[in-house]
Amino acid sequence: MSKKDLGLLILILVVGAVVTAINPRFLSAINLANTSNLVALFGILSIGQAFVIITGGIELSVGSLIALLGTLFIDFIAVRELDWPLAFVVIIALGAVIGFVHGWLITRLKLQPFVVTLCGLLIYRGVARFYTADGTAGFAFGQNFPTLEFLTAGRSYGLPNSFIALIVIAIVMWVVLHRSVFGRYLYAIGKNEEAAKYSGIRTGRIIIAAYVICGVLTALSAIYFAMYTRSISPASHGQFYELYAIAAAVLGGFSLRGGEGSLVGVVLGTVLLQELQNLVNLLGIPSSLNFAVMGGVILIGVLVDQQWGVFRARRRMMEATRQNVAGAPAE
Amino acid sequence: MSKKDLGLLILILVVGAVVTAINPRFLSAINLANTSNLVALFGILSIGQAFVIITGGIELSVGSLIALLGTLFIDFIAVRELDWPLAFVVIIALGAVIGFVHGWLITRLKLQPFVVTLCGLLIYRGVARFYTADGTAGFAFGQNFPTLEFLTAGRSYGLPNSFIALIVIAIVMWVVLHRSVFGRYLYAIGKNEEAAKYSGIRTGRIIIAAYVICGVLTALSAIYFAMYTRSISPASHGQFYELYAIAAAVLGGFSLRGGEGSLVGVVLGTVLLQELQNLVNLLGIPSSLNFAVMGGVILIGVLVDQQWGVFRARRRMMEATRQNVAGAPAE
Amino acid sequence: VTRADDKPTLAFVVNGASDFWKAAEAGVKKAQGELPDYNLELKYPEQSSVAIQQRLMDDLVTAGVKGIMVSAVDPKTSTDGLNKIASETALFTTDSDAPQTKRVAYIGSSNVDAGKQAAEIAKKAMPNGGKCLGFVGLLGADNAKERIQGMKDGLAGSKIELVDVRGDDIDQARAKKNVEDALVASPDITCMVGFYSYNTPRIYEALRDAGKLGQITVVGFDDDPITLGGVKEGTVAATVVQQPFEWAYQGMKLMAAYLKGDKSGIPANNLIIIPTKIIGKDDVDAYAANLKAMAGK
Amino acid sequence: MTSTDTTQPIAAPFLSLEAVRKTYPGVVALDRFSMEVRPGEVIGLVGENGAGKSTLMKILGGVTRPDSGTITVDGAAHDGLTVEQSIGSGIAFVHQELNLFENLDVAANIFFGREPLRAGPLRLVDRARLRDMVAPLLKRVGANFSADAPVASLSLAQQQMVEIAKALSIKARLVILDEPTSSLPIAETEKLLDVIKGLKAEGISVIFISHRLHEIERVADRVVVLRDGTLAGTLAKVEINHDEMVRLMIGRMLKEREKAGEAARAPGSVALSADAIRTSTYPDRPVSIELRRAEILGLAGLVGSGRTELARVLFGIDERLAGSVTLDGKPLHVGSAADAVANGIFLVPEDRKLTGILLDLSIAQNITLPNLPAHARRSLVSTGAELATAEKQKKNLGIKAPSVLTRTGTLSGGNQQKVVLAKWLAMNPKVMILDEPTRGIDIGAKAEIYGLMRALADAGVAVLMISSDMEEVIGVSDRIAVMHEGQISGILDKDDFSQENVLLLAVGKKPKLLQAAGGVE
């Protein structure tokens, strides 16, 4: 675990301790379960985003995709009565295809990631709204899918199953990002795509793969979100989730310029964001200030991180100078 | 006018012609007045955004700022009964201060523009909501400000005064961007900040100035928007307007990597976006598809622009090759 | 502030931020004066979406809230989520009912009846018939659907038709733009209906800007000051007012009594309907005065 | 501050440095360094890669502040200069790395930061006056491009000329040129040396940094030699000669330069053959070339003659518009650099920092990047294997760095170039293309790189060396191909090697051959 990640962990623990002191229910089983469920949902999303950010890209269509894929998923199983495993596979595949198309537009047609995914943001939500004719996709009364519901919204040993899924995904993705050849390529491309290409790396394919991973994880979390709300009004469902995901990655030490960040960081970033949301409600802070608190904490976090870096560099410099000065007369 | 701008203009005219053919009301005085009013409101915003984008930055807090400053403006004149010119000056000054703070955080504390303004996006809307206690800022029935209303929502010679304001602002800003030393520095910084610094330019100040310009123009359009809706519910007012502004700039040929784009382009980009929105309504396309159409057109526009460049380069090459092949036997 | 060791808390959770709920806030305040043993609070979700409202309620439950009265964003499809809340606190609904959940009772308007009253206004204002266009916040929300249905039922057999309803996601700029676009795209429209509290004022302003005030019949809902001003002026035919103050005031007291074991206030059908009223030109002054008096309390 | 005992120079120094010191984390880039610059004097500044030359110039340009020491300009002492102070004192600076704005035109670049203004508070650029001011400057550097050409459309060498014109545009009293000729071919270099002489005649001082010592010999009045950040010595005009400079630079005499392949070798069989290929820069000029095993083929030519473009096409970076390529007699499809690498065709690119290496990665990570799967088990990177390869290459090539985990960006140019070579040498090349492999590299490292190229050829690799350094092309190659306006204008065999012949071919004329050679159109 890097120093940055450790700092974030400590911050999370300190905030938790303070909140607990004010309202001990923070540590109640039900609150922890609720919060860890949301951490899982947003965490899966943010890990996907992290893979794109590391290449120096960005994926802005995440929120709209959550709305579109969630709508389709519920529609498939509730209205069209597809078997849910089939619907599940179809949705994940759709996520992969959309990720592929984004990656393809970006690498082959050389469009800017911001532009491509901004268009995605506009298009997918529009399509979802059109699909439901600006209505809602939801289950009928008494429509139940016991296995699916257990897997998505159920618990095992007191832990939400979604959270267990996050842990598994995080471990797998940690290996992929930090230990695999593919992960190394991602970092290299994020640092300097041109140079990576000159080293014989098929940068286009790697970048496309990053968008596909993002698409798949987004599709997965779209299903989780759909099963969490059990009803989707596409006009607002998932709005601004891309900002959550980006914020989690940034808090976790990712640079939007690419080539920097760790998987542990993005997970911790998600935890901190959810903790903050939880805190606002638990401490009775007016909920209108919810986002303001989030924004404030991100800003302070990034500032402290930045200033801490400057401070350390300066101190190292000072020391080096002092040593030199001390050494000079002896010569 | 550059080729790119000309292409955009032709696209606007062609779309307009097609829409008119289907529904002649497109050219009715009332529709043109409505649309040009919105072009003005979004245009002022987008010009501000363009100044930031040209430096390689981005300003995501625009929508939230429109909500916060609009709320304050209405509150000042409707509830606190400040003279409107005073309130006007205060709001514009606030916009400048916020722009300054963003620029300062970005240049002095070296934070990423995306991060700083993302936090702004979260914070300002939160503050606005808190300020109105999640209610609405609006005028009482019959509360009138004839001069202010004339200037913001009135018309002269059939043209909305807001549109006249846009034209004046666009001309001034065109001179600033394309003819002044400051404008030249903006382009230089956007392309290569390091080199600009080596040339003795105080890049920090220039970048801050760009954010201040963006803040001021955003504040101005916040006042226009406030006088247009005459009532602001901060939870939703101005949501996603930053995306409009960015989209207009991108359509107008700006690169998010900085250093590219023209003022005419961003204005034409705004016109196209508003024309599209108008088209959706006039042609009876379900309004849920409004954003999808917008996203689709931006994507196609950017793609055509990109592919057109590739195509021309290739054709040039082919021609050269052909000539040579034809010439070879003669040798 | 909600504290674990404090007095029990009762929360009133609304469906979205608008001034409509300021009256409910006043009602909560009045009830608070009479219920010193409880903490009463009114909460706005960040956005009018199921997920955000659900999360807000989950957190309230965690914080130890004893009773929640909610205007669910989408009651028909969030049955399970609401049931989860109902299993841990006393859950009441308001504004939009959720009859299929385990909620204790609904207190609010009959939205179908309110729609029918809107039809009455239209019929009275346009004896020769006409074409109406509606505007609403959340097209997918239940109270909107019921009002639209109620109005259609009420118009059945008359020469008036409700041709379409446009949504705006509770974005006021879009609400106004919708009206402007309608004026351009469908010039044959003779009447406009504002189904949510802020829609009527947006219609009023767009008509005023276009110089069409008085030429198009406006049917309103709720009692935004601009709506009432329009009614008084004669440019708004009349408005159907709801009583959010009473929902909140009576609702909170009912909930407190229920928690203390007194279930006498809950009728057999679990519906406590607070009637909606048509306010026309003649009643508007008295109504506005009464409104002022209530807010003062 | 101690005053020097040396006798006062004839003219008072324009600028002097006293005991200047500059450290970077872990490196003392400059230490106890003192020197003087007198009006109208041309100072040659030489030193190995990383000796501190650029650091010194950055201090004079106001880009970096020294840790200690004094800089005296016109009698006023400073602890350090700012960019404004530096420009204000008449110091003009051509950086080693180009500092142009691609999105602006030539004129805007030349007077960037000093635009002529129109009257009025808006600070509008007076564009007519700007054009008038630029024209004579472009003429002076012998530019073959116009003042309103976007810089993005110029070649590297043309951009270098813009940089020089920019330095001249300042009413400068001291012009600092940090390796201005590293990407200039012969003709342009000549022009630049003339420019320097012209400056001197006008009483303007020049500090001229170059690794091409013969250029220094030709124009310098005095040579200052840096070694490891300290002053190794100063040579007066009469003392300036190649071997003495080298001795001071590296602290010993260099072995007699390898006159590689003096015994004429039997050329190997053809490894890579390109037949009538067309590139996007010169689509109307088909190029055919054969690279033979165990041979170094030098590729010479004037600026923009299309050598780099040819290399990029062979390596799969740029699209091949027409023609065919075979490797070992079999048709070869190269659609991307990855394809080239898979076939053992490697490129050491011209622009080291942008395309050669990843500055932010460690030496080890750079070396294994093209061959990572071979350092992985089941797609997971094995750090052990990676470090082993890196250590081996570091030792073989003599890369000077604290460890293989050092960030590549902190290495000197020569060592960075060795890292680029190391990554390919670790992988058994069949065809090795080197584009300006010794650009900006000191004489010691140069010799090592020549040795490496020769060793590759001896091991049977086909080597293509693109170079604008005449001495190098003639000294190292087994055969020389010369390009002129996108085509091979001729191929010289060893016996026909001469500066004159290379130059004649480079400008599209017939060489003076001992015997008839093929390939000339």
Ligand SMILES: Nc1ncnc2c1ncn2[C@@H]1O[C@H](COP(=O)(O)OP(=O)(O)OP(=O)(O)O)[C@@H](O)[C@H]1O
């Ligand atoms: N920004 C920096 N950070 C850390 N070390 C640096 C930095 N700049 C230079 N150095 C180090 O300072 C030393 C001197 O570098 P400098 O660039 O002055 O060498 P040089 O003589 O110009 O070499 P070359 O001939 O390769 O250009 C080198 O060891 C280099 O690695």
Ligand SMILES: Nc1ncnc2c1ncn2[C@@H]1O[C@H](COP(=O)(O)OP(=O)(O)OP(=O)(O)O)[C@@H](O)[C@H]1O
């Ligand atoms: N990456 C590039 N992008 C655009 N144009 C290029 C690029 N590289 C080279 N060119 C253009 O192609 C032409 C041929 O240049 P090339 O670099 O192949 O020649 P060269 O003989 O290697 O000369 P140089 O000394 O400039 O490298 C030049 O005029 C240059 O403008």
Ligand SMILES: O[C@@H]1[C@@H](O)[C@H](O)OC[C@H]1O
């Ligand atoms: O649900 C509310 C509705 O009843 C009222 O008419 O308008 C505002 C809405 O929030």
Ligand SMILES: [Mg+2]
């Ligand atoms: Mg150097």
Ligand SMILES: [Mg+2]
């Ligand atoms: Mg070259």
